[in-house]
Amino acid sequence: MGSQGLEVSALGLGCLGMSQSYGAADERESIATLHRAMELGVTLFDTAEVYGPFANETLLGKAIAGRRQKVAVATKFGWRIEGGKVVGLDSRPEHVKEVAEASLKRLGTDYIDLFYQHRVDPEVPVEDTVGAMADLVKAGKVRYLGLSEAGEANIRRAYATHPISALQSEYSLWERNLEPRILPVLRELGIGLVPFCPLGRGFLAGSAKRSEEYPADDWRATDPRFAGENFERNQRAAATVREIAAEKCATAAQVALAWLLGKGEDIVPIPGTKRRAYLEENVKAADLRLSAEEMARLDAALPPGTVAGERYNPRLMAYIDR
16 A cells, blocks of 8 residues: 555455444444454554544554554544544644554554544644654654545645655545546555545445434434435435346445455555444455456446535535545
8 A cells, every 4th residue: 555565455444433423332342343354364454533532542452452463553633632522623743743642552552554644734734744744753653654535735745745655535436536636646656545434334335224214323314415315316326336236146335345446456445344244244345356347337327426415514524625
């Protein structure tokens, strides 16, 4: 992933849902899922200080105790968190280093494999932020650097300051905003892509319900793409995924992940789950091969702009650097 030497499994594991956004936490099953992922050869585990906040890093730290050498730990910084609530962005150099130290303690490790800026902070030049991240690399506390949801200009500015190994961003069959401008920049610079929500928060897996059917503590209860007429339109758009899954005796989730894997070896999706059964299903996508004709069918069925509704509400969309 990237041209600096970071190598990970074809699929990683997103850990956010183990601590928030998708129903009640279940520490025992989450840790069992993390251990099972290691057994199945998954090496990239993705967390962030803001997940919980803080609880997810602590959970991952428990799971990797005694197994640290088997995994690549990715975590993220960039928020100002007060009283357990996110109150804004903060990528000041001094804050970057404070967060790194706190994350290392919660994770129970002396180095972070991949350290991301979670969102570009418009109040802090990206060169200053990446300069502080580079200091952590020099100190041996971080191995590789990443950005999340950064736009073309800031990717280039960051890379000119210190090599960037990965960009994390939402990318899937129903969210293809990276294709026109961001993916070409990543490949020009030799930066890997880590797509989060590769299954469209379950929509592409065929497990989605209408927003009003989810409890209030579930992210999808307020997701514009799960609401009203958007839900119906998006169900129609995802039908081709289900058709190809039936033809290949696979699941819709496996087809959606195989489509991403078919886009290049520099793309490492991180489907999130807190249950072993879904993990085991997702991991099998690495063995599913889609033909050029099947890839083309999927491309044509869900072209950019097909999905109805914004990714986030306006407040959260404002944090995306595009």
